[in-house]
Amino acid sequence: MNVIVITGGSRGIGAAAAIEAAKRGMGVILTYNTNVAAADKVVAIVEGFGGKAVALPLDVGDADSFDAFKEAVIQALATKWSTTALHGLVNNAGYGLFNRIENVTAAQFDGLMDVHLKGPFFLTQALLPLMASGAAIVNLTSATTRVATSGVAPYAAFKGGLEVLTRYMAKEFGARGIRVNAVSPGAIRTELGGGLNDEFETMLAGQTALGRVGEPEDVGRVIVTLLSSETGWVNAQTVEVGGGYII
Numbered sequence: 639m640n641v642i643v644i645t646g647g648s649r650g651i652g653a654a655a656a657i658e659a660a661k662r663g664m665g666v667i668l669t670y671n672t673n674v675a676a677a678d679k680v681v682a683i684v685e686g687f688g689g690k691a692v693a694l695p696l697d698v699g700d701a702d703s704f705d706a707f708k709e710a711v712i713q714a715l716a717t718k719w720s721t722t723a724l725h726g727l728v729n730n731a732g733y734g735l736f737n738r739i740e741n742v743t744a745a746q747f748d749g750l751m752d753v754h755l756k757g758p759f760f761l762t763q764a765l766l767p768l769m770a771s772g773a774a775i776v777n778l779t780s781a782t783t784r785v786a787t788s789g790v791a792p793y794a795a796f797k798g799g800l801e802v803l804t805r806y807m808a809k810e811f812g813a814r815g816i817r818v819n820a821v822s823p824g825a826i827r828t829e830l831g832g833g834l835n836d837e838f839e840t841m842l843a844g845q846t847a848l849g850r851v852g853e854p855e856d857v858g859r860v861i862v863t864l865l866s867s868e869t870g871w872v873n874a875q876t877v878e879v880g881g882g883y884i885i
């Protein structure tokens with residue numbers, strides 16, 4: 639069984655991707671930051687249809703903890719799946735912070751950078767030695783890299799950086815048989831940045847060609863497709879999953 643790691647897998651897009659991956663026969667190591675109960679719920683859903691998943695704690699903003707996390711992954715691979723190889727990594731964990739440029743503090747800037755750029759970079763570096771040929775990495779970026787919506791400048795800039803890293807990772811890991819792509823969601827109904835109220839949702843739906851916001855599963859399906867060998871010749875790409883988010 640191919641086993642993958644999904645960061646921030648306890649809710650939203652990460653949880654949808656975890657469930658979809660397990661439905662397609664992958665083993666899932668999902669990580670949670672603080673909410674173990676939510677992570678356990680996702681594991682229970684997966685086990686409910688006969689899939690296999692485990693939840694491990696991980697703060698993606700704390701790169702010093704990644705060596706210990708790698709050891710926990712090795713342990714989980716051995717005990718739950720009797721394997722040493724990892725076949726995928728989804729750098730999904732993230733958070734929204736609305737603040738206009740003139741008000742952003744250095745601490746807010748650093749916090750966003752740690753989770754959206756430094757975290758995916760060093761987590762990928764830490765887990766790379768475990769990855770088998772044929773493995774795939776998916777980085778979650780954002781439509782905010784291509785539009786300018788006020789209040790999310792550092793977030794958008796780091797997501798843009800992650801798209802650049804996606805191409806460099808693909809270039810450097812290709813010789814190992816590892817593909818790297820990014821998925822860039824448009825407006826999706828999750829709890830990111832405090833979630834959607836009616837007014838916000840109506841505005842976002844109006845900015846989307848298909849006239850609605852997306853659901854986490856709309857993105858989860860694409861993430862898992864990019865992990866699978868069906869897309870074995872898709873590499874170094876950013877795939878927009880936003881129903882046509884054009885503003």
Ligand SMILES: NC(=O)c1ccc[n+]([C@@H]2O[C@H](COP(=O)([O-])OP(=O)(O)OC[C@H]3O[C@@H](n4cnc5c(N)ncnc54)[C@H](O)[C@@H]3O)[C@@H](O)[C@H]2O)c1
Nearest residue numbers: 646650651671697698699730731732780825826828829830
């Ligand atoms: N929802 C959208 O409209 C949208 C649009 C573009 C991009 N994205 C991106 O999609 C990804 C998933 O977001 P979502 O919409 O499911 O949001 P969400 O808030 O529902 O889920 C985000 C997950 O990341 C986890 N997380 C946050 N900070 C963390 C940290 N320091 N360490 C470990 N885990 C942490 C949260 O606990 C949560 O489980 C994020 O990278 C987000 O930036 C979302």
